[in-house]
Amino acid sequence: MKEEEIREKVKKALSPSRFAHVEGVVHTAARLAARYGADEQKARLAAWIHDWAREWPVSRLEETAAALGIDRSLFGPVAVLHGPIAAASLEREFGIADDEIADAVRYHTTGRPGMTLLERVVCLADAVEPGRAYPGVDRLRQLARQDLDLALAEMFDATLRDLLDRGRPLAVLTVLARNECWERIRARGAR
Amino acid sequence: MKEEEIREKVKKALSPSRFAHVEGVVHTAARLAARYGADEQKARLAAWIHDWAREWPVSRLEETAAALGIDRSLFGPVAVLHGPIAAASLEREFGIADDEIADAVRYHTTGRPGMTLLERVVCLADAVEPGRAYPGVDRLRQLARQDLDLALAEMFDATLRDLLDRGRPLAVLTVLARNECWERIRARGAR
Numbered sequence: 415m416k417e418e419e420i421r422e423k424v425k426k427a428l429s430p431s432r433f434a435h436v437e438g439v440v441h442t443a444a445r446l447a448a449r450y451g452a453d454e455q456k457a458r459l460a461a462w463i464h465d466w467a468r469e470w471p472v473s474r475l476e477e478t479a480a481a482l483g484i485d486r487s488l489f490g491p492v493a494v495l496h497g498p499i500a501a502a503s504l505e506r507e508f509g510i511a512d513d514e515i516a517d518a519v520r521y522h523t524t525g526r527p528g529m530t531l532l533e534r535v536v537c538l539a540d541a542v543e544p545g546r547a548y549p550g551v552d553r554l555r556q557l558a559r560q561d562l563d564l565a566l567a568e569m570f571d572a573t574l575r576d577l578l579d580r581g582r583p584l585a586v587l588t589v590l591a592r593n594e595c596w597e598r599i600r601a602r603g604a605r
Numbered sequence: 606m607k608e609e610e611i612r613e614k615v616k617k618a619l620s621p622s623r624f625a626h627v628e629g630v631v632h633t634a635a636r637l638a639a640r641y642g643a644d645e646q647k648a649r650l651a652a653w654i655h656d657w658a659r660e661w662p663v664s665r666l667e668e669t670a671a672a673l674g675i676d677r678s679l680f681g682p683v684a685v686l687h688g689p690i691a692a693a694s695l696e697r698e699f700g701i702a703d704d705e706i707a708d709a710v711r712y713h714t715t716g717r718p719g720m721t722l723l724e725r726v727v728c729l730a731d732a733v734e735p736g737r738a739y740p741g742v743d744r745l746r747q748l749a750r751q752d753l754d755l756a757l758a759e760m761f762d763a764t765l766r767d768l769l770d771r772g773r774p775l776a777v778l779t780v781l782a783r784n785e786c787w788e789r790i791r792a793r794g795a796r
Binding site for chain 1: 762765766769772773774775777780781783784787788791
């Protein structure tokens, strides 16, 4: 499927405000990919598709995740399943057979240990695209231009603090991704 | 080994200030055990022994953990190994063959998912014994008298926030223990 067709298919699956967010992520992911040397075209495709299942009702997310054999314990709350579901549907729905794009879609909400450059770019773009508005987003946008690891580390920290404040479960994938970011930053400083 | 002998053996292994902390944990663990219906004698024994290896040098902790086959990835920072090491040494060093006491010693720093009542009592006692002084400890002491689950949940949250603030790794065991505490509290509220 061509990028324009993917865009139209995603547009049909989402509310206008969510689609505007997706357009922001595509733009930002392409910019970050160029900045940090990731594959720009793959970043755009992953960004177009990342929220394709984001507005499905809970029952459809749960049934599809079960049918696809997705490990629920890994991803936590049901809303997070839209990533792994879109990743697992990539070839059937969009004609894309590419593990790098699939993983960038699969882990865009939670992150994971051992994230590829493409995964980091898409995950961060999702958090800092121009439509996002939350305390600290301007600082993250600035960091995103300067230091991918540090921006991701602070983004994960902010996510975890928010979940702590709201008494929500912390995703183990996010905790491990966050620990690894800070470890990489420390190791870099020690060089 | 009798409780008095265990006390003397632990006293020899620790600085006076650390031993005072241990005495505080014994006192508090016994009180919490009585309050919540855990085995008071087991709580006292676990409390006496929990910090036995706490002042070992890093090299000794690392060598002993390796010799005992302790899974480092589970416990994180080297300092946390004093719990699993004391637990694994319980029978040889103290003549105690009791899995419940061993687990209360093993997980007293990190917690874990599926904590027993005894584990929860010892873990919380370690955090709120009278010698502890940190922001929020008075609130935790008050909660500890009223609601074991809630006190533990808030204790884990405070630990995780502190680790986030200091850029230190979050232990997965603590994250899972914390998620479970809040889940139990929510389930209780829904009854």
